[in-house]
Amino acid sequence: MKLGTLFKDALHALFSRAATEPYPNPQPNETERLRGRLMWAPEGCTGCNLCVKDCPANAIDLFVLDKKAKQFVMRYDVGRCTFCGQCMQSCRFECWHAANDDWSLAGTTVDGFTYYYGEEDDVERVLAEPVEEHPVKV
Ligand code: SF4
Ligand code: SF4
Known part of the structure; x- marks a missing residue:
């Protein structure tokens, strides 16, 4: 990088608004694309x-309880998710979307990072089995 460009960039950074936003107070605005x-x-x-x-982070698992009856449970590990959006791209049926109002996801323990999506009865059925040995996990 040329010295002139370096100074120009440094001056620009000095007199520009910070690119980052204060957190946790005040809460940053939730943009549509967040x-x-x-x-x-x-x-x-x-x-x-x-x-x-397609998930590069192995953050999701599908449990098929009954394919014909479309009984599925999805396990999502927000602690592994990189928010790349690949799952949204891959699904032709728009089953995935990113919530723009639920993003403050940090925690001090790993508890509470795993979510189960699906009908309540189906989720209970999956949870009743030792998850890693569940016979219907695909
Ligand atoms: S956004 Fe979707 S594909 Fe990307 S890491 Fe998270 S769960 Fe996986
Ligand atoms: S239909 Fe969509 S959500 Fe269901 S398994 Fe396929 S890609 Fe995933």
């Missing part, structure tokens, strides 16, 4: 498993 916690809706899901395969 990617917070990933949310999953089971209605359109076909159980194709594409979003799971």
